[in-house]
Amino acid sequence: MGEALMTAVRDIDTAVIAAAGSATRMWPASKVIPKELFPLGKLPAIVHLVSELAAAGIRNVILVVSEQSLSLIRALFDPSIAPPSKSKTDPLTQAFEALLATTKITVVPQKGTYGNATPLITVADQLDGPCIYAFGDDVVFGENATRGLKDTYAVAGRPVLAVQRVSPSRISSFGIIEGHNENGILFVDRLIEKPSPQETTSTLASFGRYVVTEDLLETLLRIRPGREGEVWFVDGIIEQLKQGQTVCAFPLTKGTWYTVGDPVGYAQAVAAAAKSLAADAARDGLQASDAERVEIVPRTI
Numbered sequence: 560m561g562e563a564l565m566t567a568v569r570d571i572d573t574a575v576i577a578a579a580g581s582a583t584r585m586w587p588a589s590k591v592i593p594k595e596l597f598p599l600g601k602l603p604a605i606v607h608l609v610s611e612l613a614a615a616g617i618r619n620v621i622l623v624v625s626e627q628s629l630s631l632i633r634a635l636f637d638p639s640i641a642p643p644s645k646s647k648t649d650p651l652t653q654a655f656e657a658l659l660a661t662t663k664i665t666v667v668p669q670k671g672t673y674g675n676a677t678p679l680i681t682v683a684d685q686l687d688g689p690c691i692y693a694f695g696d697d698v699v700f701g702e703n704a705t706r707g708l709k710d711t712y713a714v715a716g717r718p719v720l721a722v723q724r725v726s727p728s729r730i731s732s733f734g735i736i737e738g739h740n741e742n743g744i745l746f747v748d749r750l751i752e753k754p755s756p757q758e759t760t761s762t763l764a765s766f767g768r769y770v771v772t773e774d775l776l777e778t779l780l781r782i783r784p785g786r787e788g789e790v791w792f793v794d795g796i797i798e799q800l801k802q803g804q805t806v807c808a809f810p811l812t813k814g815t816w817y818t819v820g821d822p823v824g825y826a827q828a829v830a831a832a833a834k835s836l837a838a839d840a841a842r843d844g845l846q847a848s849d850a851e852r853v854e855i856v857p858r859t860i
Contacts, residue, residue, distance in 0.1 A: 568713060579678055580625075609662065616709065617662070620662055689773065697767035698828055711744060711808075717804075722810050735759055744807055745809070
């Protein structure tokens, strides 16, 4: 592992966002509107994610979406569609317009076998180095997860998973990592998909933010469909660990991860977004609306 820590690495300026899921847990809300476009405050969830990426130095974002949502997401990120005149002075509108002006955003339809690794595989030929891979329904408030991933990669030069502690009663809902710290980096020893409480004492859950290296992408391209006939990203990580390859993790320390892919998670994300907006308004000396003064209960997942 010491050799990995000495490896010179390329800066990461490209991200791929998986936004092609069927969102069955949010039906019928997701029948017409993809979950990635559900509002969190005045911004759709996926705009929060792209803003996080841009703030961490990502300049090229590739969104892989379903055929159903292709036109909607393309319209959202189309810089030729100007905001209403009454909204042009709004700080959030101005920030969104600046995001469109400074970030290259490409929207492409997903191809191939279904699975949460398929969006990355779909655009593999467009990648020429390490990238961030993000799930479009996962948002983080209070910390820039992408920046943490990039900082860890800059030291370790290996794939990195973002992780957050969850309650022991919920570990069977997530991919759980076991690991050890070395030179300030958390190294992954084992990744267990949806374990029972008897299988591990760890509560570190992996969520939808990753650094994907070229060798990890090559592994994913060789992965055969797994359970339910789908290609799973976690299977690529597990295969790398089986081969003795080094994989690292970045644990959130100040922020909280939320998912908009289920009703409870979405409600918590809405409250977190409102609290974040109110904090920004207070910082900027603006008046927060009553809707922004939300008492949020920390997520227990």
